[in-house]
Amino acid sequence: MANNYLSFDNSACVGCGQIMAARTVVNALAPDVIIANATGCLEITTSAWPKSAWGVPWIHSLFANPASVASGIQAALEAKGNKKTKILVQAGDGSTFDIGFGAISGMWSRNEPIIYVCYDNEVYANTGMQASAATLAGSHTLTTPAIGEVIGSKGHKKDMIALALAHGVPYVAQTTSAFLDDLRAKILKAAATDGPSYIQVLSACIPGWNIEIKDAVNAPRLAAKTGLYPLLEFTNGRNTSAWKIPQPKIPVTEYLKIQKRYAHLFKTEAGKKQLKALQTIADEQIAKYNL
Ligand SMILES: Cc1ncc(C[n+]2csc(CCOP(=O)(O)OP(=O)(O)O)c2C)c(N)n1
Numbered sequence: 001m002a003n004n005y006l007s008f009d010n011s012a013c014v015g016c017g018q019i020m021a022a023r024t025v026v027n028a029l030a031p032d033v034i035i036a037n038a039t040g041c042l043e044i045t046t047s048a049w050p051k052s053a054w055g056v057p058w059i060h061s062l063f064a065n066p067a068s069v070a071s072g073i074q075a076a077l078e079a080k081g082n083k084k085t086k087i088l089v090q091a092g093d094g095s096t097f098d099i100g101f102g103a104i105s106g107m108w109s110r111n112e113p114i115i116y117v118c119y120d121n122e123v124y125a126n127t128g129m130q131a132s133a134a135t136l137a138g139s140h141t142l143t144t145p146a147i148g149e150v151i152g153s154k155g156h157k158k159d160m161i162a163l164a165l166a167h168g169v170p171y172v173a174q175t176t177s178a179f180l181d182d183l184r185a186k187i188l189k190a191a192a193t194d195g196p197s198y199i200q201v202l203s204a205c206i207p208g209w210n211i212e213i214k215d216a217v218n219a220p221r222l223a224a225k226t227g228l229y230p231l232l233e234f235t236n237g238r239n240t241s242a243w244k245i246p247q248p249k250i251p252v253t254e255y256l257k258i259q260k261r262y263a264h265l266f267k268t269e270a271g272k273k274q275l276k277a278l279q280t281i282a283d284e285q286i287a288k289y290n291l
Contacts, residue, residue, distance in 0.1 A: 005030040005055035012045040015216030017177030017204030018119040019045065022090060024180045025117055028187040029086050030056050034077075036069040037061060038091035038100060041126045041205075042119060063095050067103040070114045086191055089116040093134035094124040096200075097158045108167035108196050115190045116198045118160065119177075121205035129208050133158040136281075138274040139261050146264040151274045164198040165237055171197035172234040177204050178221035182231055182243070189233075202229045210260030222255035227282035227291050242289040249286070252279050 005026045012019035022042055035058045037043050043060060046053040061069040066089045073087050091100060096118040107114060123141055124130040131141040135153045146152035164172045171193040173186040183201060190197035204211065204220045211219050223229035224243065231243035253275060256262040265271035285291065
């Protein structure tokens with residue numbers, strides 16, 4: 001592959017959505033980019049000493065503060081008069097939605113021109129599939145096991161897109177690891193933005209979602225097609241793009257039934273109620289964004 005800045009010599013799972021999305025992201029921004037990477041699957045699978053899979057400057061950061069590390073890089077570049085080099089933060093949903101959120105809020109408040117990409121696999125994958133604030137209610141995880149009528153996670157997925165918009169982030173977008181051309185286009189727009197940008201990518205996780213490898217692209221594609229994880233774009237606070245889903249509408253159960261993390265929902269009354277609640281989330285988004 002020409003101009004590939006994330007080597008295939010890495011230890012990500014076969015079918016990992018995060019690694020495919022990250023390769024798209026870095027190849028869109030390279031070579032003049034510096035990456036601050038939170039710990040998580042992406043870091044562990046690409047930077048085991050003494051090797052690195054990255055062909056651009058890449059800095060390890062803690063789970064909690066890649067945004068602060070990026071701010072430091074930004075200050076250093078500014079002091080050197082470098083307005084050209086792009087700065088990219090990469091982190092999972094655990095880092096973004098949960099533990100790193102305070103640092104992200106500070107970075108956005110300072111209006112720094114930093115591209116932040118969250119690879120949202122809806123679970124703390126690297127440490128063995130614990131629930132995060134991005135986990136949907138009804139999902140079985142290590143910390144929210146589904147037993148009998150207990151549906152698994154009861155958490156409400158945090159609306160990070162709304163939080164980014166509330167901070168006045170001028171470019172905010174959402175996509176999935178099945179739509180790499182869309183992701184590339186959104187990254188290029190983020191890079192051309194004067195100020196911060198936030199892009200959230202639903203990234204298929206083979207062991208976390210408990211899906212077959214053959215569904216690595218199919219599952220995140222269905223997430224968008226059902227309206228549960230729409231492809232969205234916001235410029236200066238306005239919704240400037242929303243991908244039209246295919247008609248007739250595909251029920252969310254088509255997406256959920258291929259993932260064993262939701263298998264229990266199809267077996268109990270409480271589960272069936274939760275399936276309806278998940279359909280309602282999709283329906284509300286379809287109405288809100290005129291999908
Ligand atoms: C303060 C702190 N708490 C917990 C951990 C352990 N830890 C490392 S990676 C990780 C999970 C990462 O989850 P996420 O950010 O969603 O990324 P993923 O692995 O799913 O790509 C955890 C809990 C840590 N490194 N630091």
